[in-house]
Amino acid sequence: MRISTAQWYRQGVDSMLRNQSELSRTQLQLASGQRLLSPADDPSAATRVLELDSMLTAVTQYSRNADMAESRLRREEDVLNGAGDILQRVRELAVRATNGSLSAGDRQAIAAEVRQHLDGLLALGNATDTNGEYVFGGYRTDAKPFADSGGGVYSYQGDQGQRLLQIGSSRHVASNDPGDSIFMGIDDGAGGSTNAFAILHDFAVDLENNTPNAATLTALDNAMDRVQGVRTRLGGRMNAIDNQRGINDSFSLVMQQNRSDLEDLDYAEAVSRLQQQQLILQASQQSFMKVEGLSLFNYL
Secondary structure, three states: OOOOHHHHHHHHHHHHHHHHHHHHHHHHHHHHOEOOOOHHHOHHHHHHHHHHHHHHHHHHHHHHHHHHHHHHHHHHHHHHHHHHHHHHHHHHHHHHHOOOOOOHHHHHHHHHHHHHHHHHHHHHHOOEOOOOOEOOOOOOOOOOOEEEEEOOEEEEOOOOOOOEEEEEOOEEEEOOOOOHHHHOOEEOOOOOEEOHHHHHHHHHHHHHOOOOOOHHHHHHHHHHHHHHHHHHHHHHHHHHHHHHHHHHHHHHHHHHHHHHHHHEOOHHHHHHHHHHHHHHHHHHHHHHHHHHOOOHHHHO
16 A cells, blocks of 8 residues: 555654643643543543532531531520529529528518529520520521510410531431420429429519418429430530531541542653653654655665
């Protein structure tokens, strides 16, 4: 088969251009540190990298959710710690108030302190978080959850919603507790049901009338048990968040390593390949130039 001068010239140029293209690609890989410059370089690896990117994005969101849930729970824990301290102090006052040596004036003074604690407890029940949302309103975070109608009548204006945040691929955690499950529906020690605010109000009224009621201690103990029970559950949820955060971090490291294995460049191999491609390109250029200069006159 005869090869024309034009065809031979074209083949030589195509070969040099191909070698130059491969050399340029290797140089780009070395400059970027990336093995995959485009999906066409390795479609299977490129697909897997996209999958890993999606998984890493999800894990990053889980971490943000975990941080948000922990922030909300810590705020709730702080509020409940304050509520527990108030109830403990009022219980101490209730024990003191049963002392038969106290005068009516002494009990009036205790009642005044109890009313101060009542105001503080109601303020805690209507506490807000750093975003200005009410902590104990359930899903209704834009309105005060507890209302004082006067005369010792207190009502819950929120709902029973618990906001769940996803902190893992198959794990959710409640980031709040509705206020009625904490402060309302408390055994009053006399066969009925009351709430934490009414307990303090009725206690103050009894003291002002110089008629302390022994059932107040039982009601206060029940209110404290309720608060402590919620605090215990809060601790369990925060432990779950810490545990899941560790799982997420480990999983993220594994995925990042897998991504690196697929995408990152093997510098030693790339440098060796670059040197080889440079030699091949130089050889093809020299061969082309040498053959191009040949003609029949060289043999006459």
